[in-house]
Amino acid sequence: MEKVTNYILENQDRYIExxxxxxxxxxxxxxxxxxxxxxxxxxxxxxxxxxxxLSRVEIFQTEGHPIVYGEWLGAPGKPTVLIYGHYDVQxxxxxxxxxxxPFEPVVKDGKIWARGATDDKGQLFIHxxxxxxxxxxxxxxxxxxxxxxxxxxxxxxxxxxxFLKQNKDMLKCDAVLISDTSLYAPxxxxxxxxxxxxxxxxxxxxxxxxxxxxxxxxxAVANPINILASMIARLQDKKGKxxxxxxxxxxLPLSKKEKESIKSLKFSEKAFAKELKVAELKGEEGYTTxxxxxARPTLDCNGIWGGFTGTGAKTVIPSKAxxxxxxxxxxxxxxxxxxxxxxxxxxxLAPKSVKVNVKxxxxxxxxVVPLEHxxxxxxxxxxxxxxxxxxxxxxxxxxxxIVVDFVKNLKAPAVLMGFGLDSENLHxxxxxxxxxxxxxxxxxxxxxxxxxxxxx
Amino acid sequence: MEKVTNYILENQDRYIExxxxxxxxxxxxxxxxxxxxxxxxxxxxxxxxxxxxLSRVEIFQTEGHPIVYGEWLGAPGKPTVLIYGHYDVQxxxxxxxxxxxPFEPVVKDGKIWARGATDDKGQLFIHxxxxxxxxxxxxxxxxxxxxxxxxxxxxxxxxxxxFLKQNKDMLKCDAVLISDTSLYAPxxxxxxxxxxxxxxxxxxxxxxxxxxxxxxxxxAVANPINILASMIARLQDKKGKxxxxxxxxxxLPLSKKEKESIKSLKFSEKAFAKELKVAELKGEEGYTTxxxxxARPTLDCNGIWGGFTGTGAKTVIPSKAxxxxxxxxxxxxxxxxxxxxxxxxxxxLAPKSVKVNVKxxxxxxxxVVPLEHxxxxxxxxxxxxxxxxxxxxxxxxxxxxIVVDFVKNLKAPAVLMGFGLDSENLHxxxxxxxxxxxxxxxxxxxxxxxxxxxxx
Numbered sequence: 001m002e003k004v005t006n007y008i009l010e011n012q013d014r015y016i017e018x019x020x021x022x023x024x025x026x027x028x029x030x031x032x033x034x035x036x037x038x039x040x041x042x043x044x045x046x047x048x049x050x051x052x053x054l055s056r057v058e059i060f061q062t063e064g065h066p067i068v069y070g071e072w073l074g075a076p077g078k079p080t081v082l083i084y085g086h087y088d089v090q091x092x093x094x095x096x097x098x099x100x101x102p103f104e105p106v107v108k109d110g111k112i113w114a115r116g117a118t119d120d121k122g123q124l125f126i127h128x129x130x131x132x133x134x135x136x137x138x139x140x141x142x143x144x145x146x147x148x149x150x151x152x153x154x155x156x157x158x159x160x161x162x163f164l165k166q167n168k169d170m171l172k173c174d175a176v177l178i179s180d181t182s183l184y185a186p187x188x189x190x191x192x193x194x195x196x197x198x199x200x201x202x203x204x205x206x207x208x209x210x211x212x213x214x215x216x217x218x219x220a221v222a223n224p225i226n227i228l229a230s231m232i233a234r235l236q237d238k239k240g241k242x243x244x245x246x247x248x249x250x251x252l253p254l255s256k257k258e259k260e261s262i263k264s265l266k267f268s269e270k271a272f273a274k275e276l277k278v279a280e281l282k283g284e285e286g287y288t289t290x291x292x293x294x295a296r297p298t299l300d301c302n303g304i305w306g307g308f309t310g311t312g313a314k315t316v317i318p319s320k321a322x323x324x325x326x327x328x329x330x331x332x333x334x335x336x337x338x339x340x341x342x343x344x345x346x347x348x349l350a351p352k353s354v355k356v357n358v359k360x361x362x363x364x365x366x367x368v369v370p371l372e373h374x375x376x377x378x379x380x381x382x383x384x385x386x387x388x389x390x391x392x393x394x395x396x397x398x399x400x401x402i403v404v405d406f407v408k409n410l411k412a413p414a415v416l417m418g419f420g421l422d423s424e425n426l427h428x429x430x431x432x433x434x435x436x437x438x439x440x441x442x443x444x445x446x447x448x449x450x451x452x453x454x455x456x
Numbered sequence: 457m458e459k460v461t462n463y464i465l466e467n468q469d470r471y472i473e474x475x476x477x478x479x480x481x482x483x484x485x486x487x488x489x490x491x492x493x494x495x496x497x498x499x500x501x502x503x504x505x506x507x508x509x510l511s512r513v514e515i516f517q518t519e520g521h522p523i524v525y526g527e528w529l530g531a532p533g534k535p536t537v538l539i540y541g542h543y544d545v546q547x548x549x550x551x552x553x554x555x556x557x558p559f560e561p562v563v564k565d566g567k568i569w570a571r572g573a574t575d576d577k578g579q580l581f582i583h584x585x586x587x588x589x590x591x592x593x594x595x596x597x598x599x600x601x602x603x604x605x606x607x608x609x610x611x612x613x614x615x616x617x618x619f620l621k622q623n624k625d626m627l628k629c630d631a632v633l634i635s636d637t638s639l640y641a642p643x644x645x646x647x648x649x650x651x652x653x654x655x656x657x658x659x660x661x662x663x664x665x666x667x668x669x670x671x672x673x674x675x676a677v678a679n680p681i682n683i684l685a686s687m688i689a690r691l692q693d694k695k696g697k698x699x700x701x702x703x704x705x706x707x708l709p710l711s712k713k714e715k716e717s718i719k720s721l722k723f724s725e726k727a728f729a730k731e732l733k734v735a736e737l738k739g740e741e742g743y744t745t746x747x748x749x750x751a752r753p754t755l756d757c758n759g760i761w762g763g764f765t766g767t768g769a770k771t772v773i774p775s776k777a778x779x780x781x782x783x784x785x786x787x788x789x790x791x792x793x794x795x796x797x798x799x800x801x802x803x804x805l806a807p808k809s810v811k812v813n814v815k816x817x818x819x820x821x822x823x824v825v826p827l828e829h830x831x832x833x834x835x836x837x838x839x840x841x842x843x844x845x846x847x848x849x850x851x852x853x854x855x856x857x858i859v860v861d862f863v864k865n866l867k868a869p870a871v872l873m874g875f876g877l878d879s880e881n882l883h884x885x886x887x888x889x890x891x892x893x894x895x896x897x898x899x900x901x902x903x904x905x906x907x908x909x910x911x912x
Contacts, residue, residue, distance in 0.1 A: 196671060200769040209733035215652060215854020218784045219754030220728070220745045222738035225779070226757050230689035232682060272676070277665035282678035282809040289676045298675030301682050302772050303763035308780060313656040313818040315782060315854070316758050323681070324764060326771060328674045353738040362769040398671020398771070 001450055003137035008129070008442050015129050015442070016107065016435065018048070022087075022121050023105040023114040029065055029088035029155045038151050041087050042066040045149050048128050053135030054147070062159035065151030069170075072131075073144045078453050080144035082173035084406065085124030085180065086153030089116035090427045097429035110435050117433035119426035123179040123419050124149060126438065130445035142453035146173060153180075157402045164409040175375040175452070176406045179445075181418030183437065184265065184392050189383030189444070192416035193376055194294065194395035195403055197329035197366035199338040200302075203346060204322045204357040205231070211307075214315040222353035224321040225306045231349040231356075232323060235299055240284035242299050242327070244345045247338070252331045254295050257371055261393045262290045294395030298328045324361070328397065335363030364399040369413040374455045379415045382447035386440045417444065457906055459593035464585070464898050471585050471898070472563065472891065474504070478543075478577050479561040479570040485521055485544035485611045494607050497543050498522040501605050504584050509591030510603070518615035521607030525626075528587075529600045534909050536600035538629035540862065541580030541636065542609035545572035546883045553885035566891055573889035575882035579635035579875050580605060582894065586901035598909035602629060609636070613858050620865040631831040631908065632862045635901075637874030639893065640721065640848050645839030645900070648872035649832055650750065650851035651859055653785035653822035655794040656758075659802060660778045660813040661687070667763075670771040678809035680777040681762045687805040687812075688779060691755055696740035698755050698783070700801045703794070708787045710751050713827055717849045718746050750851030754784045780817070784853065791819030820855040825869040830911045835871045838903035842896045873900065 008015075027041035028034040042059050049057045049070035057070040065088060073080070092102040092115050100106050105114035112122065127147070134141045148171065150160045164171065184190040207224040208217070237243055254262070267290050273281050283292040292298070306321030308314035327342070329335055339360040350356045369376055371393060380391040396416070403414050419441040425431045464471075483497035484490040498515050505513045505526035513526040521544060529536070548558040548571050556562050561570035568578065583603070590597045604627065606616045620627065640646040663680040664673070693699055710718070723746050729737050739748040748754070762777030764770035783798070785791055795816040806812045825832055827849060836847040852872070859870050875897040881887045 198671070198771070200771070207734060212732070213854060214754075214756045214758060214782060215654070215784060215852070217732075217749070218756045218782075218853060219739045219748040219752055220737055220853075221732060221734060222736075223756045225760050226688060226692070226755075229685040229757065229760070233686035233689035236682070276668070276673075276677060278663060278677060278809055279811075280678075280808040281676055282807060283675045292675040293673070296675055298670075299682075300670045300674045300679045300773055301685065301763065301777075302670060302770060303765045303774070304681050304685070304777065305761050305765040307757065307759035309759045309761040309778075313780070313782070314758060315654070315656070317756055318759070321757075321760065322765075324769070326670060326674075326769070328671060351738060352736040353734055355735075396671070397674060398669060 004133045004446050005443060007133045007137040008446065012439055016112065019112065019122060019125050020105040022125060023112070023116055024103055026103045027088050027116070027151065028091050029152050030091050038065045038088065042068050042151060045087050049147060052128055052132035054131070060163065062163065064159040067151070067160060067163050068147070068149040070147035071145065072141055074140055075143050075453070078143040079174040079456070080146060080172070081449065081452065082146045082148060082171060082176045082410070082412070083127045084148050084176060084178045084402070085127070086120045086150050087124060088151040088154050089119070089121070090154050094429065099430055107435065111432040112435055113430060113432040115431050117431050118420040118424040119431065120153065120180045122433035122438055123441065126179055126419060126441035127177070127445050130442045130449065133442070133446055134449065142450050145449070146171060153402070160402060161405050164405050168409055171410055173410055173412050176410065176412050176414040177448070178403065178414060178416050179419055179441065181396065181416045182420045182422045183418060184394055186421060186434065187387060187389065189387040189389055189391040190394055190418065191376060191379050191383065191391055192394045192396050192418060193371060194331065194368035195366060195399050196397055197333060197335055198326060198362065198364040198399050199329055199335040199342065199360070200324070200326040200362040201339065201342055202322065202324050202359050202361050204320055205350065206320050206355045206357070207353065208317070208319055211319050212317040214317045217317055221317065222351060223317050224354055225318060227350065227354050228306065228321040228323060231346065232301060232325070234349050242297065244341050246341055247297070250332045250334065251297060252368065254291065255371070258295070258393070262288065262294070265290065265392055293397040295330055297330050297333060299325065301325050329366045331366045331368040333366060335365060339363060364401055365404045365408065366399070367403055367407055367414065369415065373413055375413050375415050375452065378452040378455055379417050379448055382451050383417065383444045385447045386443035417448070460589045460902050461899060463589040463593040464902065468895050472568065475568065475578060475581050476561040478581060479568070479572055480559055482559045483544050483572070483607065484547050485608055486547050494521045494544065498524050498607060501543050505603060508584055508588035510587070516619065518619065520615040523607070523616060523619050524603070524605040526603035527601065528597055530596055531599050531909070534599040535630040535912070536602060536628065537905065537908065538602040538604060538627060538632045538866070538868070539583045540604050540632060540634045540858070541583070542576045542606045543580060544607040544610050545575070545577070546610050550885065555886055563891065567888040568891055569886060569888040571887050573887050574876040574880040575887065576609065576636045578889035578894055579897065582635060582875060582897035583633070583901050586898045586905065589898070589902055590905065598906050601905070602627060609858070616858060617861050620861050624865055627866055629866055629868050632866065632868050632870040633904070634859065634870060634872050635875055635897065637852065637872045638876045638878045639874060640850055642877060642890065643843060643845065645843040645845055645847040646850055646874065647832060647835050647839065647847055648850045648852050648874060649827060650787065650824035651822060651855050652853055653789060653791055654782060654818065654820040654855050655785055655791040655798065655816070656780070656782040656818040657795065657798055658778065658780050658815050658817050659684070660776055661806065662776050662811045662813070663809065664773065664775055666775050668773040670773045673773055677773065678807060679773050680810055681774060683806065683810050684762065684777040684779060687802065688757060688781070690805050698753065700797050702797055703753070706788045706790065707753060708824065710747065711827070714751070714849070718744065718750070721746065721848055749853040751786055753786050753789060755781065757781050785822045787822045787824040789822060791821060795819060820857055821860050821864070823859055823863055823870065825871065829869055831869050831871050831908065834908040834911055835873050835904055838907050839873065839900045841903045842899035873904070
């Protein structure tokens, strides 16, 4: 390993130069203007994989943007790691807010500034360079590696979903390694081991068959807005618990280790509230904010509409009122089961005086990998070695659909080893990536490959 | 009186011909296209008042359309009745749905068909012709009469409000007689003696200072839509009572006579529900539908909005959610007092995690005249004599702002002696007016003038 880590340290300046070349390609996946750049970027990535030493590199054209695949399977009997990343980037508007042009990368203050620096070119490149270091210093990898690098992450990964379904055998692996998330704090090794799922519903309450005058009819007929409001209110009790019968029955409670790990993060609720400019946080009783965000299911209205919403006073009792209501799910809740539960319960909340229509708009499964899983342990030890600090464990409140796609199709655990920072302006002007994290990331990646190979 | 009623019966065909002339003038008050027609119509009305025998007739120009004023004050010591009506009409769109052109009146099936027939030219003309009958047969009226006929009722009566304020002395009277409402049913003499008031509020609930991702933040911060929904839900209890402390303290309960009168109407809740296509009516427990509509205050959301309302699933926790909430008030509730009560109570319903903004958009006072008042008694007796049936007493669930303006400025009771029918397509194509009600109206009006004069 010493040869490998020496190689990384000796070559880091060249790595940064190559990353700059990567960042110069305006591989914006939205719209059609950058179709050529996307193709060029896929070729660039494929060339780097070949140069790193992989035995098979192929560009798969899709209905959308190409997927670059690479593999080296020269370690029979050893585990296979599939590394995922995306080479496409977000659009750059508003351009006038950038301090330097988004596709002319510059290094300043120990950071590299360009669109895609942290999301996800810089992070993707970490693993390409760690693999290169093994080949150049040892001539081989300690285990088998597959790369799946897509060009549609910023626009929904539709082609990837198809690709995963169609190439299950080729992509077979023991673990999926993804670097497209953030560190808990600068310099703190962090692993994301769980994601919430989603169940997104739309509801419509209909009272009278047309809008009525609130003077002539107010008090005699059910008002769909008032009814909808009280139905929404009844979805949660005073303690913030969701009242849908059976809603919590599949919820996996946090283990003692997880609870302690969350506690050790010393998350400041005060600072969090201050940042959001709210006087007080609010959530399910009996849980801390991080527990609520990472390990507890929630219910939020994402939109509501009905009646007169213009300026002034129109005295109408509307015929209809609607809302979008979504639930974040946690392991092992099933979005399809929850959608059914929601639908039948929500309908029971309505009086006979209205009709209720409920439809499920979207669902996503939650994901969790036990902290004791050898992949998590190997990732944790690798990051600790590289960063020289204890690894912290995080979950993510949102869902990352591709992670679910990988886990479901390949039946392999995913480990999210993110090296970005939430403050690095991903999706915004002046995106950047800390070069210290870039270097520590390459070291972490190589320790991980080595470490996992030893765990068999 | 026999001379008067004979005159009416002998001249009814001519009256109808004159009403046709009145209806031929396209006195649409909305827009500016018919400004000349409005002026012509005001002159027509003034001429008819003069021809009827009034001693002073004057057209008052205003910022908007003219107000026609007429008076005869030749009965000193006798009461003074102020008769209100409006000579302007609604627009006629959609024109293609009219069976005959809107300004070419035709008589068919005992009805006269034209825009303005029932709202309000036909009803207004009733009193002009009743006054004419007195002058032509007796040479005088049994009491003093004032006419205030405006041309802006369909666009908000702004000039009238100013006119009332500026001419309180000239308009001084003992009763205001208005024929711009409907009979309870064909051939049933009906008096509207009460109107609900209004208190219209707008509320805004603010959580975090910008929209948040419901994955990253869901469960940890108050969601303004969920909060607003539960605040709205808490404005009413399970029995449909409004929970604002003190809300009912000024409510005048229905008298025994009023309750019996409402009961006698044999209102069909089933037919009402069927018409609105709802499976069930809904309202405050312990009251019938007519009691709820006429004599009980209510609370309705007239509009609600917040978050994502487009197609599909956007996972947002919005910064704000808003609603329009209005309350119908009954005698003797004060809209200003209620607005204050609402504001302070509504704010108490919010948790500390959100900010609440409340503003009063609009208010209107409720009106009621006791059934025992001599004006109501005279009107009731007059209609019974003309129609040959017992008079029924109604209230109106909505507010009629001009009625409140009259009552507040002139400190006189208003009696709403409507001769239209809700089914006569007012504001719609094929507006019409039952000519039997036109004739019975003129008789009712003359019996009223005679009857009230005798009550001193």
